[in-house]
Amino acid sequence: MSERAAIFDEMGWPDHIRPPYALVDAWLKSLPAEQLALKRREAEVLFRRIGITFAVYTEGGDPERLIPFDLIPRVMAQAEWQSLRKGLEQRVRALNAFIHDVYHDREILKADRIPERLVLNNPQFRPEMVDLDLPHNVYTHIAGIDMVRTGPDEYYVLEDNCRTPSGVSYMVENREVMMRLFPELFRRAGVAPVAHYGDELLETLRSVAPPNCQGEPTVVLLTPGIHNSAYYEHAFLADEMGIDLVEGADLLVKNEICYMRSTSGLTRVDVIYRRIDDDYIDPLVFRPESMLGAPGLHFATRAGNLTLANAIGAGIADDKAVYIHVPEMVRFYLGEEPLLQNVPTHDCSKPEDLAYTLAHIDQLVVKAVHGSGGYGMLVGPHASKAEIETFVAQLRARPHDYVAQPTLALSTVPTFVESGIAPRHVDLRPFVLSGEQIRIVPGGLTRVALRDGSLVVNSSQGGGTKDTWVLER
Amino acid sequence: MLARTASNLFWLARYMERADYLARLLQVAGHMSAVRVDADGNSEWESAIAAAGCHEEFFARHEAATAESVIDYLAFDRGNPSSICNCIETSRRNARAVRTALTSDMWEAVNTSWMELRDFESSEMNEDRLTEFLDWVKARTSLVHGVYANTMLRRDGFHFTRIGQFLERADNTARLLDVKYHVRLPTVQDVGGVIDYYQWLAVLRVVGARRAYRVLFKGHVEPAQVAELLILRPEFPRSLVFCFEQICLNLDAIEAHDPRLSSDCKRIAHSQYAALRFGQIEPIIEQGLHEFLSELVDRCGLLGAEIARGHLF
Incomplete structure (x- = not known):
């Protein structure tokens, strides 16, 4: 059997169209090629004009680039989505319970279900958070769970993003652009809306107002500023919520109360949706040279005058070595069997796993435990001999820093490419909101690897996006 | 905000x-x-x-x-x-x-x-x-x-935008007129000559006011009337008096600022507006148009700084 034949195409393109894609298939067949080309150009103009761009570092040329948008939607049936949704909810409950536990009684470590060193020696573990109680015990208010699919009923969680996951603006704007380009298609399709994400997010943030907040909480979004690669998203979300978009210099902590500098003086701030990493959020506690956050934010939080979302220290749950243990967290905290599976993962800090990894490196994906964005990663089947050799040297030197996973046959969805329409690998990042309750907008962000055969969907590595449809019936 | x-x-x-x-x-x-x-x-x-x-x-x-x-x-x-x-x-x-x-x-x-x-x-x-x-x-x-x-909603954001636009416009109008009076004419004999006439016309063109001038004054282009149009006529949206009226209206509309801090910028804006609103062109020219205009340009600079200080920019 060839490699291609083993890959699951979600549409069943071109000859075995699966039911959720029936309408998309008919639509694609009915559209003349020149009209599609026209619409593709129109989409690009729309993205540029609205300013949906991201910044790419270390490359010359235009610093504000578009993420390529593919017109063919990725479609899920309602039943498919419902089973995913339940799994996501369960997983995020367990992640929050875990973070709360490691900063309080550490029951899961005492029960020896997760190795203590993995948590306490982890740079993402923040001793500053020990014994601090947070509203509703929530740490990761906004979680992005990266999912891949290998068959009709086979989903895997690739990684959990518990700190400051990005990409949700593309989920909302992709839909907006698709609806502008093909209004007629949506009238027939019955697609669950996603435009209320901003409302859901604001409700979530308001529900975690700090104990000392009186009356309506004031919520702001804290951005590192216009040079951040996700700045567009920060502005977009602030806009969708109708809240102020602040930078560190706009904030001030006095007597453990956080204020923003307004034209009428100081205005009290209760909840900060921060898009700045822990290391930069409070120079009094973390990096002293940071100009991005504001001094004292952590103390305002400790005093019960402020909520940071996501909480400091939430990253302890999304480390790639901790990831291995998430199914165990579900069993331990919820007493349930996990609905979502992990990708089977080899922990290279264990001698037998390391040996296996080295012996099968040409078949495995090896990832740095603390890496992100597709950097520090080796895709064995696609790597050259020289790349493998360099990587093996790093791996042998610091086996603790790596995990290895089988190369999954990621599902594909038909995508526009130079030569016409061709299958391309996709993943899915749904966004799970946790406050006094869990809220999930149907679908998520579908990222697509535009290069033939590539499995890397990151926007910094030539990935694109698609509109993600959950059918209402 | x-x-x-x-x-x-x-x-x-x-x-x-x-x-x-x-x-x-x-x-x-x-x-x-x-x-x-x-x-x-x-x-x-x-x-x-x-x-x-x-x-x-x-x-x-x-x-x-x-x-x-x-x-x-x-x-x-x-x-x-x-x-x-x-x-x-x-x-x-x-x-x-x-x-x-x-x-x-x-x-x-x-x-x-x-x-x-x-x-x-x-x-x-x-x-x-x-x-x-x-x-x-x-x-x-x-x-x-x-x-x-x-x-834009008629709230503080709009008012600050408006103030920026009209403060800049006041500054530009004052400079334009000042240059005409003091840099342009090579010799005294040229005053009132053909070149002079075209140059006054040019000033009107810059501010898009040829037609406005004809409507308000009729007849030949007279320097004093050009100055009056650009400084004192409240109907003309690039005149200094118009600009300062807009600045004052919008400064006053800004909500709940600290009165101690913002009183200085209001005082400067309002006193300048009053001077323009009740001013007459003859005494201004008699006392020296250049002095009047360069003082106004300085005022614009000072006002900009005071607006920033008064609203904690």
Whole structure:
């Protein structure tokens, strides 16, 4: 059997169209090629004009680039989505319970279900958070769970993003652009809306107002500023919520109360949706040279005058070595069997796993435990001999820093490419909101690897996006 | 509202207004140098530099004010922070920093201007293309001003935008008139001559007021009446009195500021407005138009600084 034949195409393109894609298939067949080309150009103009761009570092040329948008939607049936949704909810409950536990009684470590060193020696573990109680015990208010699919009923969680996951603006704007380009298609399709994400997010943030907040909480979004690669998203979300978009210099902590500098003086701030990493959020506690956050934010939080979302220290749950243990967290905290599976993962800090990894490196994906964005990663089947050799040297030197996973046959969805329409690998990042309750907008962000055969969907590595449809019936 | 946001809106509007003024200035200078009858065709360009308020900076980098050097410096030079290109660039940067305070129409107007600007910059510039460019600048700035006026909530963000636009406009109008009085005429004999007449006409052209002048004064262009139109006529939307009325109205509308802090900028704005509103052109000219205008330009600078201090920019 060839490699291609083993890959699951979600549409069943071109000859075995699966039911959720029936309408998309008919639509694609009915559209003349020149009209599609026209619409593709129109989409690009729309993205540029609205300013949906991201910044790419270390490359010359235009610093504000578009993420390529593919017109063919990725479609899920309602039943498919419902089973995913339940799994996501369960997983995020367990992640929050875990973070709360490691900063309080550490029951899961005492029960020896997760190795203590993995948590306490982890740079993402923040001793500053020990014994601090947070509203509703929530740490990761906004979680992005990266999912891949290998068959009709086979989903895997690739990684959990518990700190400051990005990409949700593309989920909302992709839909907006698709609806502008093909209004007629949506009238027939019955697609669950996603435009209320901003409302859901604001409700979530308001529900975690700090104990000392009186009356309506004031919520702001804290951005590192216009040079951040996700700045567009920060502005977009602030806009969708109708809240102020602040930078560190706009904030001030006095007597453990956080204020923003307004034209009428100081205005009290209760909840900060921060898009700045822990290391930069409070120079009094973390990096002293940071100009991005504001001094004292952590103390305002400790005093019960402020909520940071996501909480400091939430990253302890999304480390790639901790990831291995998430199914165990579900069993331990919820007493349930996990609905979502992990990708089977080899922990290279264990001698037998390391040996296996080295012996099968040409078949495995090896990832740095603390890496992100597709950097520090080796895709064995696609790597050259020289790349493998360099990587093996790093791996042998610091086996603790790596995990290895089988190369999954990621599902594909038909995508526009130079030569016409061709299958391309996709993943899915749904966004799970946790406050006094869990809220999930149907679908998520579908990222697509535009290069033939590539499995890397990151926007910094030539990935694109698609509109993600959950059918209402 | 966030003080940084207020500051960004204020400057966004100022830079757009400045781009518009510079485009008008260059168009008229080009027109004037074409109708000039004397040998030295460059004085139009030198006075354009003076009216743009960047005499010193320009001559630090150029020997002479020629058509090429002035057009390049005022329109395209990235080394001149107030060139048209940089004004649009800075406006867009300010807009991007406060996207949430803009309406989406306003952002699209600013952002599209910036994108089209890059097309102009990457293409070869010749005389036809320059005309097209300057017309485009005027159209885009009008669009931005129109869009914000039509879409922004009448709250503090709008008021700061408005103040930025009219403070810049007051400054520009005062400089334009001042230059006419003191830089342009080569010799005393030229006063009242043909050149003089065309130059007064040119001043009216820059502020787009030829028709307004005819409607209000009828007949020949008289220097005192041009000055009256540009300084004291409340019907004319580029006059100093009109600008200061807008500044005062919008300063007063800004909510709940600390009265101790913001009283200084209000005092400056209102006393200047009163002087303009009840002023008469004869005493102003008698006491020296140049003194009056240069004092006003200083006032604009002071007022800008006090507005920033009073609202914690």
